[in-house]
Amino acid sequence: MSDEDEGGYWLRLFKDKMPAGASVTAKLSANPRVLYCNAGRIVVSDGTVVEADQAWFGTGTVSWAVDDDGAAEVWRWELTPLDVMPEPDLGTGIVTDQLSGDIISTIAPTEKWLMRCDSVRFPPSGVALLHTHQGPGIRCLREGGIRIDSGGHSHKFAPGEAWFEDGREPVFAAAAEEGCTSFIRVMILPAELKGKSSIQYVNEEDLDKPKTQRYKGYVDECIDH
Incomplete structure (x- = not known):
């Protein structure tokens, strides 16, 4: 599958390192997403508290924050259409690195x-x-x-x-x-x-x-x- 293929998708993994008190202020696209808390604790905008070695799933726009008394590291998987670019800046003090990403090409696009x-x-x-x-x-x-x-x-x-x-x-x-x-x-x-x-x-x-x-x-x- 090439980047020009209509209806194609990217699967990407990002690492978000968040200092104490940091919050996501960027408007992330409404796409399937998994937030895995590798260290620390985060509170998602829907009220869910995600502790270390726990994960959250959603398909809408979302933000999350860290308490004032502790940092966190989030591993964030996103499935997005080919024309959706990653958000480079989630918020003040948050350091984001893309760890991996590839085009989904080995599963039939017509399947649920x-x-x-x-x-x-x-x-x-x-x-x-x-x-x-x-x-x-x-x-x-x-x-x-x-x-x-x-x-x-x-x-x-x-x-x-x-x-x-x-x-x-x-x-x-x-x-x-x-x-x-x-x-x-x-x-x-x-x-x-x-x-x-x-x-x-x-x-x-x-x-x-x-x-x-x-x-x-x-x-x-x-x-x-």
């Missing part, structure tokens, strides 16, 4: 979609056997370390680093040998997968092997597009 946010956690030396997913997504490492092998390439990621997976290219993941490893991800999936796993193992002999990864769900919401 699902926006899912969950975490994947591995024990020391845990692995995710060669697999695909039924839709694209962006992951961001929260703790530990991980090696991702895909498409003939191998990349290692540290906490706070993010990567995009299109879902179709098989992936093998290996967690660090010491300590637990976890990442947060947001995927765009067919709506019929609500409440169901999206993973598909490439090798039949892996289907019945023990799986070391464990999952925690935050958001599983159908979206219009």
Whole structure:
């Protein structure tokens, strides 16, 4: 899919570092969005309090703020039409970095979609056997370390680093040998997968092997597009 394709979408991940007392004053577009609080505590404009390791989902315009007595770090996933540009300045004192972003091209645009946010956690030396997913997504490492092998390439990621997976290219993941490893991800999936796993193992002999990864769900919401 090219940038000129009508009806296309971007999935992007931003990191918003907010000092004590900061608030979002920019008018963000009304699009599907997940706010994951990686550290601290935020209060969303609809009154929802989001603590560390919690997530919020919405599709309308939104703002959020930090209490006067503590800073916060928010990981913000947004699904937007190709012609919607990211807001570069959320408000005074807020530092925003785009960690990852790509055009959604591996899920049929005519399908009703699902926006899912969950975490994947591995024990020391845990692995995710060669697999695909039924839709694209962006992951961001929260703790530990991980090696991702895909498409003939191998990349290692540290906490706070993010990567995009299109879902179709098989992936093998290996967690660090010491300590637990976890990442947060947001995927765009067919709506019929609500409440169901999206993973598909490439090798039949892996289907019945023990799986070391464990999952925690935050958001599983159908979206219009």
